[in-house]
Amino acid sequence: MQQEPMSLLKFQNRFCSEEECQAHLFKLRWPDGFRCPRCGHDRYSLITTRRLYQCSACHYHASLTAGTVFHKTRTPLRKWFWMIFLMARQKSGVSMLVLQRLLEIKSYKTVWSMGHKIRKAMADRDGTHQLAGIIEMDDGFIGPKKKGKKGRGSKGKSKIIVSVESRGKRAGFGCIQHVPAVSGEQILSLAQQRVVRGSHVRTDGWQAYRALEADSFNHEEVVLRRNSAGLEKLRWVHRIIANVKGNILGTHHGVSGKHLQRYLSEFCFRFNRRFWEPQLFDRALNACVRTSTITYAELKA
Numbered sequence: 116m117q118q119e120p121m122s123l124l125k126f127q128n129r130f131c132s133e134e135e136c137q138a139h140l141f142k143l144r145w146p147d148g149f150r151c152p153r154c155g156h157d158r159y160s161l162i163t164t165r166r167l168y169q170c171s172a173c174h175y176h177a178s179l180t181a182g183t184v185f186h187k188t189r190t191p192l193r194k195w196f197w198m199i200f201l202m203a204r205q206k207s208g209v210s211m212l213v214l215q216r217l218l219e220i221k222s223y224k225t226v227w228s229m230g231h232k233i234r235k236a237m238a239d240r241d242g243t244h245q246l247a248g249i250i251e252m253d254d255g256f257i258g259p260k261k262k263g264k265k266g267r268g269s270k271g272k273s274k275i276i277v278s279v280e281s282r283g284k285r286a287g288f289g290c291i292q293h294v295p296a297v298s299g300e301q302i303l304s305l306a307q308q309r310v311v312r313g314s315h316v317r318t319d320g321w322q323a324y325r326a327l328e329a330d331s332f333n334h335e336e337v338v339l340r341r342n343s344a345g346l347e348k349l350r351w352v353h354r355i356i357a358n359v360k361g362n363i364l365g366t367h368h369g370v371s372g373k374h375l376q377r378y379l380s381e382f383c384f385r386f387n388r389r390f391w392e393p394q395l396f397d398r399a400l401n402a403c404v405r406t407s408t409i410t411y412a413e414l415k416a
């Protein structure tokens with residue numbers, strides 16, 4: 116039976132206090148009950164103000180947030196939970212300015228880095244997943260619209276390669292990679308990391324895609340003409356390229372090349388879980404608990 120997605124009201128009731136959020140994190144971190152990371156003892160006392168659990172045997176201070184995206188944050192967990200909820204559930208993504216106002220976060224710098232920490236967790240979650248079966252692969256540009264420039268040579272825009280499993284009437288898992296160039300070298304290296312060898316990869320006639328034939332990918336070159344069967348064969352990848360462009364330009368009003376990959380990963384995280392909407396918050400929160408954080412300095416470096 117399909118579970119109903121959690122409404123805003125239910126979410127607000129469920130995570131109504133800092134203590135509720137903390138208790139929830141505790142369950143995610145120690146699903147079988149507390150274990151001291153140092154001695155393995157299972158009894159503790161709580162130091163609430165610092166989100167620390169003191170081991171009753173060796174007095175080690177186990178941090179609830181160490182090794183997670185929330186490590187050393189001064190922002191209340193409630194705001195984090197709301198932010199993850201809104202980013203995971205809003206199909207077109209949500210702008211950081213909107214979140215800053217909604218969640219009453221004082222500085223834009225704070226909300227901006229929170230957003231990137233969540234995106235990094237999403238990226239880490241999907242980063243090792245490999246695509247299999249029939250893959251549609253194509254490239255595109257993301258960047259501000261300029262007059263009179265078309266095709267693969269557009270300057271000043273970021274180049275992306277999109278791969279998605281084609282399962283006939285629906286698309287499967289997808290991945291979007293920001294690349295310095297749509298070259299044979301990039302295409303092959305991307306496929307080697309993200310596509311299971313022996314898979315069938317469909318592309319258009321751009322010669323760089325022939326690099327796939329250097330490894331054991333079954334490469335199919337599709338002839339694209341208007342209304343042709345070729346377009347149908349690359350329909351999912353074309354749809355994703357159009358959607359992700361709209362998302363980045365529409366919601367985030369353009370993104371610098373330096374941070375683009377994280378936005379692409381956020382888009383993919385939602386796309387890859389679009390049939391599991393009721394679980395999107397839990398899955399995103401889980402990703403945040405299972406990955407280490409990234410600091411503002413590292414983001415800006």
Ligand SMILES: [Zn+2]
Pocket residue numbers: 151152153154155156170171172173174175
């Ligand atoms: Zn201990």
